[in-house]
Amino acid sequence: MKKVSIALLGCGTVGKGVIDLLAMNGPLIEEQLDTEITIKRVLIRDMPKYEQMELPDDILLTTDFADIVNDDEIEIVVEVMGSADFAKDCIEQCFKKGKSVVSANKDLIADYGMPLLKMAKECNVDFQFEASVAGGIPIVRPMYSSLNSNTMEEIIGIMNGTTNYILSNMTDTGMSYETALKEAQEKGYAEADPTNDVSGYDAGRKIAILATLGFHSALTFNDVSVEGIENIAQEDIQHAREMGYVIKLLAIARQDGDGISLNVHPAFIRKGHPLANVGGAYNAVYVRGNCVGDVMFYGQGAGSLPTASAVVSDVMNVILHCNINITGSRDFVWHDPKLKPQDSICAPYYLRMVVDNAPGVLSSISAVLAQHKISIRSLIQKDETTEIAEIVILIDSSAAGLVNQSLKEIEDLACVRKIANAIRVIEV
Amino acid sequence: MKKVSIALLGCGTVGKGVIDLLAMNGPLIEEQLDTEITIKRVLIRDMPKYEQMELPDDILLTTDFADIVNDDEIEIVVEVMGSADFAKDCIEQCFKKGKSVVSANKDLIADYGMPLLKMAKECNVDFQFEASVAGGIPIVRPMYSSLNSNTMEEIIGIMNGTTNYILSNMTDTGMSYETALKEAQEKGYAEADPTNDVSGYDAGRKIAILATLGFHSALTFNDVSVEGIENIAQEDIQHAREMGYVIKLLAIARQDGDGISLNVHPAFIRKGHPLANVGGAYNAVYVRGNCVGDVMFYGQGAGSLPTASAVVSDVMNVILHCNINITGSRDFVWHDPKLKPQDSICAPYYLRMVVDNAPGVLSSISAVLAQHKISIRSLIQKDETTEIAEIVILIDSSAAGLVNQSLKEIEDLACVRKIANAIRVIEV
Ligand SMILES: NC(=O)c1ccc[n+]([C@@H]2O[C@H](COP(=O)([O-])OP(=O)(O)OC[C@H]3O[C@@H](n4cnc5c(N)ncnc54)[C@H](OP(=O)(O)O)[C@@H]3O)[C@@H](O)[C@H]2O)c1
Ligand SMILES: NC(=O)c1ccc[n+]([C@@H]2O[C@H](COP(=O)([O-])OP(=O)(O)OC[C@H]3O[C@@H](n4cnc5c(N)ncnc54)[C@H](OP(=O)(O)O)[C@@H]3O)[C@@H](O)[C@H]2O)c1
Numbered sequence: 001m002k003k004v005s006i007a008l009l010g011c012g013t014v015g016k017g018v019i020d021l022l023a024m025n026g027p028l029i030e031e032q033l034d035t036e037i038t039i040k041r042v043l044i045r046d047m048p049k050y051e052q053m054e055l056p057d058d059i060l061l062t063t064d065f066a067d068i069v070n071d072d073e074i075e076i077v078v079e080v081m082g083s084a085d086f087a088k089d090c091i092e093q094c095f096k097k098g099k100s101v102v103s104a105n106k107d108l109i110a111d112y113g114m115p116l117l118k119m120a121k122e123c124n125v126d127f128q129f130e131a132s133v134a135g136g137i138p139i140v141r142p143m144y145s146s147l148n149s150n151t152m153e154e155i156i157g158i159m160n161g162t163t164n165y166i167l168s169n170m171t172d173t174g175m176s177y178e179t180a181l182k183e184a185q186e187k188g189y190a191e192a193d194p195t196n197d198v199s200g201y202d203a204g205r206k207i208a209i210l211a212t213l214g215f216h217s218a219l220t221f222n223d224v225s226v227e228g229i230e231n232i233a234q235e236d237i238q239h240a241r242e243m244g245y246v247i248k249l250l251a252i253a254r255q256d257g258d259g260i261s262l263n264v265h266p267a268f269i270r271k272g273h274p275l276a277n278v279g280g281a282y283n284a285v286y287v288r289g290n291c292v293g294d295v296m297f298y299g300q301g302a303g304s305l306p307t308a309s310a311v312v313s314d315v316m317n318v319i320l321h322c323n324i325n326i327t328g329s330r331d332f333v334w335h336d337p338k339l340k341p342q343d344s345i346c347a348p349y350y351l352r353m354v355v356d357n358a359p360g361v362l363s364s365i366s367a368v369l370a371q372h373k374i375s376i377r378s379l380i381q382k383d384e385t386t387e388i389a390e391i392v393i394l395i396d397s398s399a400a401g402l403v404n405q406s407l408k409e410i411e412d413l414a415c416v417r418k419i420a421n422a423i424r425v426i427e428v
Numbered sequence: 429m430k431k432v433s434i435a436l437l438g439c440g441t442v443g444k445g446v447i448d449l450l451a452m453n454g455p456l457i458e459e460q461l462d463t464e465i466t467i468k469r470v471l472i473r474d475m476p477k478y479e480q481m482e483l484p485d486d487i488l489l490t491t492d493f494a495d496i497v498n499d500d501e502i503e504i505v506v507e508v509m510g511s512a513d514f515a516k517d518c519i520e521q522c523f524k525k526g527k528s529v530v531s532a533n534k535d536l537i538a539d540y541g542m543p544l545l546k547m548a549k550e551c552n553v554d555f556q557f558e559a560s561v562a563g564g565i566p567i568v569r570p571m572y573s574s575l576n577s578n579t580m581e582e583i584i585g586i587m588n589g590t591t592n593y594i595l596s597n598m599t600d601t602g603m604s605y606e607t608a609l610k611e612a613q614e615k616g617y618a619e620a621d622p623t624n625d626v627s628g629y630d631a632g633r634k635i636a637i638l639a640t641l642g643f644h645s646a647l648t649f650n651d652v653s654v655e656g657i658e659n660i661a662q663e664d665i666q667h668a669r670e671m672g673y674v675i676k677l678l679a680i681a682r683q684d685g686d687g688i689s690l691n692v693h694p695a696f697i698r699k700g701h702p703l704a705n706v707g708g709a710y711n712a713v714y715v716r717g718n719c720v721g722d723v724m725f726y727g728q729g730a731g732s733l734p735t736a737s738a739v740v741s742d743v744m745n746v747i748l749h750c751n752i753n754i755t756g757s758r759d760f761v762w763h764d765p766k767l768k769p770q771d772s773i774c775a776p777y778y779l780r781m782v783v784d785n786a787p788g789v790l791s792s793i794s795a796v797l798a799q800h801k802i803s804i805r806s807l808i809q810k811d812e813t814t815e816i817a818e819i820v821i822l823i824d825s826s827a828a829g830l831v832n833q834s835l836k837e838i839e840d841l842a843c844v845r846k847i848a849n850a851i852r853v854i855e856v
Contacts, residue, residue: 017719021577021719024579024718024719025577025578025579025718025719028579028644029576029577031644031761032576032644032759032761034759130574136719136720136721136723137723138566138570138574138575138723141569141570141573141574142566142569142570142574145569145741145745146558146566146569146570146738146741147566147737147741148457148460148741148744149449149453149457149736149737149738149740149741149743149744150453150737151452151453151456216456216459216460272705274702274705274726277700277702277705289737290452290453291445291449291452291453291564291733291734291736291737292564292727292728292733292734292737292738293564293727293728293731293733293734294727294728295564295565295566295725295726295727295728296724296725296726296727297723297724297725297726298702298723298724298725298726299720299721299722299723299724300720300721300722300723303721305719305720305721306719306720306721308577308719309575309577309578309717309719309720310574310577310720312577313573313574313575313576313577315577316576316577317573320758330748331460331462333459333460
């Protein structure tokens with residue numbers, strides 16, 4: 001049996017998962033590869049902290065990356081530290097030394113995936129990153145190796161477990177956003193500073209990665225227009241339910257003759273659609289190709305062992321490639337993307353506004369919409385007895401620019417107290 | 429740009445789909461591969477029929493397989509004829525001539541997949557068959573290249589579109605099995621002789637293929653215990669609904685310390701489970717690995733272009749492998765399977781029986797169950813005014829052998845007219 005030594009950069013949730021997984025499934029994995037895998041070194045920064053962890057005895061802990069990059073026995077380096085710059089520097093050094101790399105780092109791949117793949121190819125090493133999108137769910141490799149006969153039209157994902165947990169909880173229990181966030185933090189689904197998740201940045205990085213592969217276009221996180229769930233109120237969830245929808249944070253990449261759009265925002269999606277049923281902290285990615293039609297991938301988008309499952313499968317692929325003396329880095333093709341102006345992106349919208357409970361309010365609002373040629377699909381005004389009332393309007397598909405302009409004008413009306421929310425309806 | 433010539437064996441639904449797909453997406457595909465793909469020859473048997481089809485002019489039609497196997501320019505052969513023996517013979521001849529093969533043929537792969545993969549390896553050619561399971565849905569390659577870090581515990585699929593269409597229709601509209609089958613035939617979802625689909629054979633072949641790959645075990649269609657949907661009545665669907673379930677034809681592969689079981693049968697699955705929401709002719713495969721947890725793959729399991737999507741992706745993988753001078757045939761590992769006796773397989777059951785509307789019936793039936801230590805979870809006796817009544821019982825998880833023995837004894841009771849159905853409840 002051949003032998004391969006690997007190193008881990010980082011030993012947190014995912015790194016420890018990789019160690020545990022290899023302990024659990026080692027024999028099955030080694031039998032498939034005819035290769036023994038040894039985790040030789042692990043990079044950490046706080047020696048006392050990790051000496052307390054019960055790691056296998058034969059693993060050498062180090063706080064100096066040079067110990068790893070200069071160890072010629074180490075053929076594969078698994079980067080599970082997070083953050084972009086230090087990780088990028090380490091990975092480039094590994095490539096130069098002829099080491100293949102597996103990474104779970106979406107921050108890094110969303111910004112530098114393409115140059116790193118090019119560099120790996122030049123250095124004749126392998127670079128794989130299945131875990132960077134939707135954790136354990138196989139989606140990165142299927143995108144470029146199983147769906148690549150298609151022209152991709154649409155990729156829609158629920159790719160952030162924290163926000164899906166919060167929204168599902170608000171939907172199932174009627175609790176407020178604040179309470180749901182607090183519960184998610186208590187249960188370890190959300191970080192102390194939840195910005196990265198609730199503001200949609202994390203989902204934005206993942207959709208940039210998938211769209212780069214699916215659309216063969218040089219896209220980065222910068223190209224994604226991002227909006228979070230902080231503004232979703234229990235009222236919105238209930239109105240959605242009454243109208244036959246649920247609210248999800250969707251990451252949406254679309255491509256047609258006019259160009260590409262990349263968006264993350266909360267959206268109405270009709271009950272009964274497979275994405276609407278993705279509950280709790282689960283993730284799902286819905287893909288539409290011009291031949292395969294609609295395909296969905298569903299599973300756990302995070303967690304120690306699920307994410308390690310993807311990381312170790314990548315390691316296995318690298319070893320299979322090494323064993324036959326090739327690198328798996330294909331020549332990826334990337335075009336310069338033509339991004340659609342965000343103002344031109346059309347969708348039906350749900351609008352909720354707080355207004356004076358007075359005659360003429362409805363006609364003033366609908367006059368503004370009519371002026372912008374926005375047509376109303378349905379309108380609910382709750383029978384209020386107080387002096388303020390709530391109006392909920394569903395408008396037909398309209399361009400974001402027009403909708404935003406109309407909302408500004410409506411907000412300026414004397415009878416309108418505030419625009420409480422404007423949420424797109426995603427029709428798939 | 430490099431050039432590769434391929435041949436098709438067969439030009440029916442899938443073969444024509446391959447021709448259409450290459451016409452639609454050719455440039456995108458060739459750019460990814462840096463290789464021009466030409467369909468040089470197509471094997472058919474009825475020349476006049478295919479001369480009438482509007483196939484591209486440069487394709488050479490032939491009724492003689494020798495024209496293809498002896499053409500040294502043809503590097504890849506796409507087998508989309510169906511049936512096992514002639515196809516197997518053709519594929520072996522291709523391998524011997526150094527040609528790689530892509531096949532969509534589940535009948536063939538379920539019985540001869542393993543020996544063919546071995547032979548491909550010996551002949552240093554590639555053999556791929558993504559389309560043989562669940563059409564366009566990527567599942568075969570993800571199973572062996574993305575989930576292979578896991579010990580697979582369970583694979584549960586809705587893998588036959590015809591039966592899912594029929595059952596979904598019965599559920600949504602209240603129609604009888606016979607009417608739903610007739611409608612499926614009229615709409616082209618079911619063949620004139622629907623046996624292969626409605627009796628569960630087609631799903632059985634697919635689960636044999638997936639379990640072979642997922643469990644690393646030498647399994648064939650022969651190892652699958654198969655039961656179809658012919659006996660599902662509208663009453664069963666309605667009772668299921670009342671109890672919070674839907675009825676689906678499931679293909680189930682399970683593995684634990686005691687061995688492997690492979691089954692196809694109609695089953696109760698609780699509403700709200702992702703598999704319960706798979707409607708119409710859609711397919712889904714639900715996989716549980718010991719690390720990744722639950723993962724589901726969903727999409728169109730049949731159809732001309734969806735299936736061609738999988739076939740052409742396979743062709744693309746073969747070309748990528750050829751371009752770097754390797755075959756993609758990995759060394760698959762297969763153990764001799766230890767199959768569990770079917771009698772030992774446990775599940776809760778739904779039982780429906782038609783009985784005399786007379787005192788003492790319930791106590792006689794429950795006495796038989798009690799004698800076999802089968803406990804009743806719930807029981808419904810409809811308040812009937814006629815002389816026959818219907819009893820519906822949900823029993824706790826019990827071994828199939830005991831259940832069948834009890835049902836025999838219950839059927840022998842004088843007060844019992846017939847056991848109308850016994851359907852397993854699948855708890856995932
Ligand atoms: N957690 C998931 O479910 C999940 C899913 C998919 C992808 N990912 C990605 O996987 C990566 C790792 O995530 P994680 O959840 O495992 O993070 P984590 O629990 O915070 O672990 C990170 C590890 O890297 C170490 N580290 C960070 N910076 C370092 C440096 N400069 N030098 C040495 N060691 C350093 C940390 O050490 P300290 O203990 O000293 O901080 C810790 O051991 C991230 O890119 C993340 O986005 C995670
Ligand atoms: N249809 C789907 O959606 C689907 C999905 C997944 C997998 N598959 C698999 O793909 C394969 C093809 O399916 P299909 O639906 O395309 O079948 P089909 O429509 O019946 O087409 C079969 C083609 O092969 C030809 N053929 C059959 N036997 C032949 C022989 N001995 N010599 C020469 N030509 C022969 C047929 O010619 P004639 O016209 O003379 O009969 C026809 O052109 C099957 O293995 C099937 O299980 C199909």
